[in-house]
Amino acid sequence: MGQSIVIHGLIKKRAEIAGEHIAAQKAADAIKDDLAAIDRALALCGYEDDPRGIAPRTKYKQLFGRNELKLTVRRLLKDGPADDETLAAAIIEAKGWDRDAIWPDVLKRVRDALQRDQKTGKVVQDFGPDGCLWRIGGRR
Numbered sequence: 001m002g003q004s005i006v007i008h009g010l011i012k013k014r015a016e017i018a019g020e021h022i023a024a025q026k027a028a029d030a031i032k033d034d035l036a037a038i039d040r041a042l043a044l045c046g047y048e049d050d051p052r053g054i055a056p057r058t059k060y061k062q063l064f065g066r067n068e069l070k071l072t073v074r075r076l077l078k079d080g081p082a083d084d085e086t087l088a089a090a091i092i093e094a095k096g097w098d099r100d101a102i103w104p105d106v107l108k109r110v111r112d113a114l115q116r117d118q119k120t121g122k123v124v125q126d127f128g129p130d131g132c133l134w135r136i137g138g139r140r
Contacts, residue, residue: 063106069113074122074136081133084111112140 003011039051066073069091087131088107092099097106114134117123125135 012091061105061110063102069109070117072118073110073113077123077136083131084114084134087114087134105108 035051042051059137063069072091072094073087076082082090085107088103088110089099091110092102092106114123114125117137118125122136123134126133126135
């Protein structure tokens with residue numbers, strides 16, 4: 001008796017994934033070798049700290065276009081004072097993103113944008129009974 005189509009398909013898929021796994025392991029081994037070579041080069045050049053203490057860099061995830069976040073924050077503040085969390089939530093909702101997946105990243109970027117605009121006087125921080133609110137600068 002022959003194998004069913006389902007079993008045959010699963011065997012084929014498993015073989016493909018196993019091949020990808022082997023290729024990924026080879027790539028990871030090559031990267032580990034590159035790191036070891038750089039660590040040796042650092043030691044030769046006089047670097048005395050542990051190279052494993054150097055924080056890994058990841059690719060920057062671009063969420064916004066040029067000036068998009070800054071202009072969006074200012075547009076939202078034209079409607080009235082708001083705190084940073086309210087601004088981040090409004091941006092996530094407007095973009096249609098999954099709040100749970102992206103909340104910390106967007107909140108950090110909103111806070112950074114607010115602080116940059118505060119330095120230039122575009123926005124001002126108000127401390128009132130509702131806590132810290134941001135508003136457009138020069139207007140009460």
